[in-house]
Amino acid sequence: MSLRILYRRIPRDKRICNYYGCQRRILRNIDRDKEGRIYHHGCLMAAQDEHFRCLDCYRTFDATEGSFETVQVQRQDEFREKLIMICPNCGSHNLKRLSPFGGSNSHVQV
Ligand SMILES: [Zn+2]
Ligand SMILES: [Zn+2]
Structure with a gap:
């Protein structure tokens, strides 16, 4: 299926990028992952480059x-809603971001 069809299939206000760092409406450069979730193309590339390990x-x-x-x-x-990432396997919040350069042990700040 062509990506172009997604523009017609998905109403404009539902076309929200799934990348947690973005969450903005997708007006162009739509892309999707293997689960069919939609992203900006650049956000999908960034998301696939970010690796995490569940501790x-x-x-x-x-x-x-x-x-x-x-x-x-x-x-x-004020109360605000914030997204936090959890392990897709066990639901733990105890994640570590794996740096592509090695080294950093920082906890995941979303
Ligand atoms: Zn995006
Ligand atoms: Zn886990």
Whole structure:
């Protein structure tokens, strides 16, 4: 199926990029992963380059495979919804971002 068809199939307000760092409406350069979730082409490339390891079940996955959970965070006086990534295998939040350059042990900040 041509990607062009996606523009007609998916209503404009549902055409939201699935990359957690983006979440913006897709007006052009639509692309999709093997699960059929839609992204901007550039966001899909970025997501596939981001690798994570679950520290509970040791599964590794990229950002297109991760699952997300919405949590409420309080910032000053307002509550905002924030997406956090969870392991697609066991649902743990205990993830580590794998740096392509090796080294960094930073925890996942989404
Ligand atoms: Zn995007
Ligand atoms: Zn896990």
